[in-house]
Amino acid sequence: MKIALFPGSFDPITKAHVDIVKRSVELFDKFYIGIGVNSSKKGLLTIEQREQMIRSVFEHDERIHVIAYEGLTVDFCKSIGAAYMIRGIRTVSDFEYEKAIAQMNHSLAPDIESIFIVSKPGYSSISSTIVREIIRYNGDVSQFIPKEALPYL
Template identity: 90%
Template sequence: MKIALFPGSFDPITKAHVDIVKRSVSLFDKLYIGIGVNSNKQGLLSVGKREDMIREVFKHDERIHVIAYEGLTVNFCKSIGADYMIRGIRTVSDFEYEKAIAQMNHALEPEIESIFIVSKPGYSSISSSIVREIIRYNGDVSQFIPKEAIPFLQ
């Protein structure tokens, strides 16, 4: 069974995240969306709310599972039996950053492969941090997040 992890904070999930998931899920038997929990960082949404939001977005696909985790992502991959890690690439700087992380992960766990999915051009400027900023100032984020996520932001 081919199992992959798509890790991130998903605070909140964006249309760019959804695009990466939809384009990569067909490559695997099971895809975990892993919400990385950093106890030193205060998110906009609670981890539980993010889990519920992502489950709602992907409720019609039984191959997609949502779970929060703490610690090294490669260790979490091992714990769920994932041999692949999906990473979205929006820009050249994303590639450089993700390449360095992938190389470190490979040094820690050589059997886990990182797979980069390049975002569609229309999504390259969408990031959770920009969406959070718009939310903080009461802006309309409906064009950047899936419609199923909107109720979780109110």
């Protein structure tokens, strides 16, 4: 069984994240969206709100499982039996950053492959960081967020 993990903070989930999931899920038998818990970061949404939000976005696809985790992502991959880690790439700088992480992960867990999925051009400028800023200043984020996620904001 081919199992993959798409890790991230998803604070909040964006249409760009959804696009990466929809284009990746077809490649695997089981697909986890892992919400990484970083105790040193103050998020916009709680971990529980993010889990509920993501579940509502993907409630009709039984292949997708949403779970929060803490610690090294490669250790979490091992705990769920995932041999693949999905990472979205929007820009050249994303690639450099993700490449460095993938190389470190490979050193820690050579049996886990990192797979980069390049975002569609229309989504390359969307990031959770920018969406959070728009929300903080009461802007309209509906064009960047899946409609199922809007009630959580």
